[in-house]
Amino acid sequence: MSAPTTTQGGPPVAAAEFDIGSTDDSLERMIRLFAEHGDIYRVYVPARKAYTYVVHHPDDVKRILVANHRNYTKGVGLDRVKILLGNGIMTSEGELWRRQRMMLQPLFHRRVVGGFAEAIATATDALLERWEELARRGEPVNLTEEMSELTLQIVLKATFGRDLERMSAELGGNPFEVVTKEQARNLQFAYKFRSLTRLVANLIARRRTAGEEHFDYVAMLMSARDKETGAPMSERELIDEIMTLVVAGHETTASGLNWTWYLLAQHPQVEAKLHAEIDSAPPALERAPSLAQLEQLPYLRQVIDEALRLYPPGWVLSRRTIGPDVLSGYAIPAGTNVLLPLYLLHRHPRYWSEPDQFRPERFAPEHEAERPRFAYMPFAAGPRHCIGETFALYEMLMHVQRVARRLRLVHVPGPPLELEALINLRTRHPVIMRLERR
Numbered sequence: 001m002s003a004p005t006t007t008q009g010g011p012p013v014a015a016a017e018f019d020i021g022s023t024d025d026s027l028e029r030m031i032r033l034f035a036e037h038g039d040i041y042r043v044y045v046p047a048r049k050a051y052t053y054v055v056h057h058p059d060d061v062k063r064i065l066v067a068n069h070r071n072y073t074k075g076v077g078l079d080r081v082k083i084l085l086g087n088g089i090m091t092s093e094g095e096l097w098r099r100q101r102m103m104l105q106p107l108f109h110r111r112v113v114g115g116f117a118e119a120i121a122t123a124t125d126a127l128l129e130r131w132e133e134l135a136r137r138g139e140p141v142n143l144t145e146e147m148s149e150l151t152l153q154i155v156l157k158a159t160f161g162r163d164l165e166r167m168s169a170e171l172g173g174n175p176f177e178v179v180t181k182e183q184a185r186n187l188q189f190a191y192k193f194r195s196l197t198r199l200v201a202n203l204i205a206r207r208r209t210a211g212e213e214h215f216d217y218v219a220m221l222m223s224a225r226d227k228e229t230g231a232p233m234s235e236r237e238l239i240d241e242i243m244t245l246v247v248a249g250h251e252t253t254a255s256g257l258n259w260t261w262y263l264l265a266q267h268p269q270v271e272a273k274l275h276a277e278i279d280s281a282p283p284a285l286e287r288a289p290s291l292a293q294l295e296q297l298p299y300l301r302q303v304i305d306e307a308l309r310l311y312p313p314g315w316v317l318s319r320r321t322i323g324p325d326v327l328s329g330y331a332i333p334a335g336t337n338v339l340l341p342l343y344l345l346h347r348h349p350r351y352w353s354e355p356d357q358f359r360p361e362r363f364a365p366e367h368e369a370e371r372p373r374f375a376y377m378p379f380a381a382g383p384r385h386c387i388g389e390t391f392a393l394y395e396m397l398m399h400v401q402r403v404a405r406r407l408r409l410v411h412v413p414g415p416p417l418e419l420e421a422l423i424n425l426r427t428r429h430p431v432i433m434r435l436e437r438r
């Protein structure tokens with residue numbers, strides 16, 4: 001591939017030096033720096049004695065994630081994720097990652113994801129039954145906590161299948177609850193989380209001797225084989241992949257649903273239009289609907305796309321150059337950290353009209369051509385894009401469809417809504433909702 005031509009000098013330098021991407025206030029500062037410098041700038045990071053570059057141009061995004069992706073590894077923040085997830089598919093690189101991706105890819109095909117219909121419907125219906133009772137009693141819910149518990153329940157069921165009940169019965173409760181009960185993502189949490197690996201190791205050992213049939217991710221991972229060598233995953237690899245799916249599969253989806261309900265509650269016209277679509281859906285959608293059936297509700301999908309635009313749970317992608325590259329005409333040295341803030345790309349005024357407004361209609365097919373492909377990517381793009389995208393969308397579509405048919409969620413005003421942009425983009429304080437039967 002021919003290298004783009006370069007401009008002399010480097011991109012604008014931010015006045016303040018700080019560890020961009022790692023500090024709690026990084027998003028706030030990045031919003032200001034983007035307004036000041038535009039598509040590309042750099043920040044001197046004293047701890048690393050180097051510049052971190054920040055890019056917001058769809059052409060640069062495409063180059064980093066797709067056209068020249070072989071020149072990039074993951075960047076800043078990876079160490080923190082590694083403590084939690086070990087060397088699973090989210091954190092590995094090079095040949096190891098390529099092998100893992102090939103072995104995991106079949107687990108996320110539409111057909112396989114469709115097999116989790118009952119797991120998603122059952123978890124949502126249990127929540128709905130509880131919520132209808134709370135609606136009758138006029139009691140509010142902590143939506144943020146509820147979404148975290150729901151998505152955890154779904155991914156655990158998809159991963160462990162009927163062994164989830166067995167583990168919970170043996171241990172007198174769901175051992176994975178620590179994931180939702182503890183909000184901090186510090187070393188202490190990582191220690192508790194990693195201690196769950198013993199349970200997973202026991203489960204693998206039991207499955208190896210019991211020879212029962214299971215339809216779940218543990219079974220699929222255990223029977224996955226490397227295409228080239230025919231080798232199965234080692235116990236360590238299995239554990240890391242299982243822990244990766246539990247974390248990657250729940251926090252992001254929980255955050256997406258938390259924002260979706262919050263935005264719907266703020267926009268009664270959107271909510272009414274969504275209700276009209278859901279209410280006129282064919283009766284086939286009463287039972288656990290398939291993904292294809294849910295796709296017959298285009299506005300529902302647009303609502304979710306728009307929520308993920310305004311509040312992408314993975315709000316910034318982090319990469320590091322292996323060799324030198326050229327971005328927006330500037331030469332970028334080897335070994336440089338580059339940040340791609342999806343939050344800002346999704347609100348770039350050149351590509352989005354009234355970027356801060358919640359307008360699901362912008363995702364209607366007739367508006368598709370109005371923006372470049374690489375201006376919107378809540379699930380990233382290129383070979384390392386989210387492997388769980390179909391799973392996440394199925395779960396979100398089914399949950400919102402089933403709940404919105406029966407209930408309205410009305411926001412109970414609390415402290416002003418603040419963003420917490422750490423690994424995921426969350427609300428700093430929980431969102432509290434009052435439930436109204438429709």
Ligand code: HEM
Nearest residue numbers: 089090248249252253256313314379380384386387388392
């Ligand atoms: C709304 C929900 C979700 C969002 C917004 C989301 C977003 C993302 C993004 C942006 C990446 C790329 C990260 C990077 O390259 O730095 C990613 C990767 C990944 N996601 Fe998701 N995700 C979601 C749900 C899920 C679910 C449900 C699963 C699994 C059950 C999952 C599993 C993964 C895995 C394993 C990777 C790493 C893929 C690789 O490196 O090859 N995600 N996700």
